[in-house]
Amino acid sequence: xxxxxxxxxxxxxxxxxxxxxxxxxxxxxxxxxxxxxxxxxxxxxxxxxxxxxxxxxxxxxxxxxxxxxxxxxxxxxxxxxxxxxxxxxxxxxxxxxxxxxxxxxxxxxxxxxxxxxxxxxxxxxxxxxxxxxxxxxxxxxxx
Numbered sequence: 001x002x003x004x005x006x007x008x009x010x011x012x013x014x015x016x017x018x019x020x021x022x023x024x025x026x027x028x029x030x031x032x033x034x035x036x037x038x039x040x041x042x043x044x045x046x047x048x049x050x051x052x053x054x055x056x057x058x059x060x061x062x063x064x065x066x067x068x069x070x071x072x073x074x075x076x077x078x079x080x081x082x083x084x085x086x087x088x089x090x091x092x093x094x095x096x097x098x099x100x101x102x103x104x105x106x107x108x109x110x111x112x113x114x115x116x117x118x119x120x121x122x123x124x125x126x127x128x129x130x131x132x133x134x135x136x137x138x139x140x141x142x143x
Contacts, residue, residue, distance in 0.1 A: 006030035008049055010037035014065035038071070050111050052104035063090055064097045 009029040015021060024032060036049050063083055067075040083090050 008033065008036060008051065010034065010040065012037060012070065014061065016060050016062065016065050034068075034070075050108060050115060052101070052108035061097060062093055063087070064094055 007029050008031045009024055009027075010033050012034065014034065015024060015032045031051060031053055033049075033051055036051070039049075064075075067079045067083065069076055069079070080094075083094075
């Protein structure tokens with residue numbers, strides 16, 4: 001659910017097989033994504049990530065995992081068309097994945113709201129300044 005801390009592993013290829021998932025679970029990994037690794041490579045160090053999870057051991061992405069090319073932010077229309085031409089029945093699976101994605105995004109919205117409140121609280125404690133509806137002085141007022 002929203003706001004639950006988890007161990008995140010970021011891979012460059014999908015981990016959709018039994019062996020890969022069992023290995024990750026044994027290492028204490030709760031979530032796997034393919035995007036965060038690029039962020040970490042770009043900015044080495046500690047990274048905090050809010051992730052929307054749309055698959056689980058019992059509800060895998062299957063063929064949908066291969067529809068987003070590495071580095072892309074969305075599914076390739078060409079890969080989707082190819083999948084549906086070769087396997088018309090895949091539309092039912094893709095519809096299920098889309099439903100899972102919508103639910104994951106709703107949970108992400110909740111997590112962002114929780115994280116925002118927590119970050120504001122930390123900032124207020126660190127600066128000892130009120131961070132509420134009070135107006136912030138303009139640059140002109142400080143001159």
